[in-house]
Amino acid sequence: MSHVDYDCQAEKWSRDTPRNLSDFIARPQLIQRVTELGGDVIDAGCGEGYVSRRVVSSVTSVTGFDKSEGMIEQAIKREKENPQGIDYFVSDMKNVFQIPDESFDVYMSSLALHYFNPEELEPVYGQAHRILRNDGSLVAIMISDIMVLSLKSYPNPAVELKNPDKLFNYNKSVGEFYPVILTCEDGTKMDVGVIHSRMKDHFGAFCKAGFKLKNSQDIVVPSTVPDFFKGLTGIRLYTYLELKK
Numbered sequence: 001m002s003h004v005d006y007d008c009q010a011e012k013w014s015r016d017t018p019r020n021l022s023d024f025i026a027r028p029q030l031i032q033r034v035t036e037l038g039g040d041v042i043d044a045g046c047g048e049g050y051v052s053r054r055v056v057s058s059v060t061s062v063t064g065f066d067k068s069e070g071m072i073e074q075a076i077k078r079e080k081e082n083p084q085g086i087d088y089f090v091s092d093m094k095n096v097f098q099i100p101d102e103s104f105d106v107y108m109s110s111l112a113l114h115y116f117n118p119e120e121l122e123p124v125y126g127q128a129h130r131i132l133r134n135d136g137s138l139v140a141i142m143i144s145d146i147m148v149l150s151l152k153s154y155p156n157p158a159v160e161l162k163n164p165d166k167l168f169n170y171n172k173s174v175g176e177f178y179p180v181i182l183t184c185e186d187g188t189k190m191d192v193g194v195i196h197s198r199m200k201d202h203f204g205a206f207c208k209a210g211f212k213l214k215n216s217q218d219i220v221v222p223s224t225v226p227d228f229f230k231g232l233t234g235i236r237l238y239t240y241l242e243l244k245k
């Protein structure tokens with residue numbers, strides 16, 4: 001069972017200009033790096049295709065997949081309305097059986113890697129490693145492993161814990177789900193969330209899969225965000241991760 005119902009939110013997610021906080025500060029970093037790397041790109045947990053559409057003109061090809069049928073329907077609808085040559089299909093990051101070994105140069109994932117229990121991270125990174133060509137890259141942004149703590153300490157209407165009183169312990173809460181409500185500048189609300197895992201859970205899983213760490217960065221909200229998000233300035237909310245096969 002999914003913790004967040006993306007099927008019923010697919011239309012709300014559909015966008016071509018930045019709306020959520022992460023559209024202003026985390027996705028741009030991912031998009032820039034993937035366009036620098038180029039080649040054949042797979043967008044894992046692509047949602048309705050916002051990031052796929054933004055990188056496709058700068059790389060050889062983009063294929064997106066997501067486990068939400070509603071999100072993929074929306075992505076395909078957008079592709080039909082404005083064909084950019086992006087292929088989409090429904091699948092789970094834990095087992096992308098449709099994709100042969102060594103098919104892609106870049107495994108890109110935008111804010112989907114925080115939807116797994118630590119024990120699920122091994123198959124996720126294992127599948128990513130399998131479908132990447134030798135020397136390929138995994139480039140991802142995900143929710144920071146201290147986001148829940150940050151939001152408890154600095155409550156803000158743009159990114160809110162749905163159950164602010166739910167206990168959080170960095171080690172003991174591993175595997176616990178924390179629902180979050182995002183509010184956009186225009187007042188639209190989206191349901192998201194995070195299954196808590198520590199960076200060491202990710203490191204253990206991707207090392208076991210055979211990846212080497214190239215770069216890992218905390219993404220802190222800068223003061224240049226639109227006014228609506230400025231209350232979160234200085235707070236660490238996301239993590240950038242780049243791995244090499």
Ligand SMILES: C[S@@+](CC[C@H](N)C(=O)[O-])C[C@H]1O[C@@H](n2cnc3c(N)ncnc32)[C@H](O)[C@@H]1O
Binds near residue numbers: 027044050051091094
């Ligand atoms: C926050 S949305 C991000 C969508 C898109 N990547 C973006 O940046 O706009 C998270 C997405 O991850 C997808 N997702 C969650 N768990 C997944 C899994 N096990 N396999 C594939 N997709 C998954 C959800 O369905 C959802 O579309």
